[in-house]
Amino acid sequence: MEIVFQSHNAELSDRLRQRAERLVRRLAPRMGRVVDATLRFEGDGKQRRVELEFHAAGGRRLVAEGTGRYFGPALAQAGSRLKAQLDSARRTRRERMRDAVGQPLARAS
Numbered sequence: 001m002e003i004v005f006q007s008h009n010a011e012l013s014d015r016l017r018q019r020a021e022r023l024v025r026r027l028a029p030r031m032g033r034v035v036d037a038t039l040r041f042e043g044d045g046k047q048r049r050v051e052l053e054f055h056a057a058g059g060r061r062l063v064a065e066g067t068g069r070y071f072g073p074a075l076a077q078a079g080s081r082l083k084a085q086l087d088s089a090r091r092t093r094r095e096r097m098r099d100a101v102g103q104p105l106a107r108a109s
Helices: 013-033 071-088 093-101
Strands: 001-009 035-043 047-056 061-069
Touching: 013 035, 013 047, 013 071, 047 071, 047 093, 061 071
Parallel strands: 001 035
Antiparallel strands: 035 047, 047 061
16 A cells, blocks of 8 residues: 655654654555545644545545644544544445355255
């Protein structure tokens, strides 16, 4: 999985990058088959904005945004919103069928 950091009018510390990367690596398995993740950090005056975008195989895409006075709380907010999306996302019929293929069928008596 490729992780892309984009910053606009923002200085990112190494610690913040590591924290963001840990968050992405922790959330990615919940989505399954993540191709890449883009993290956008924007600063506008006193307002900070973080946007997390996950791309999965098959064209599925999830985006979550968090805002705050500092990047840390904004990152946490975006992470919790993305987690909520992942928890409530419905699985497609193809995904359900793919998971069921490995299970043996019950025999009729």
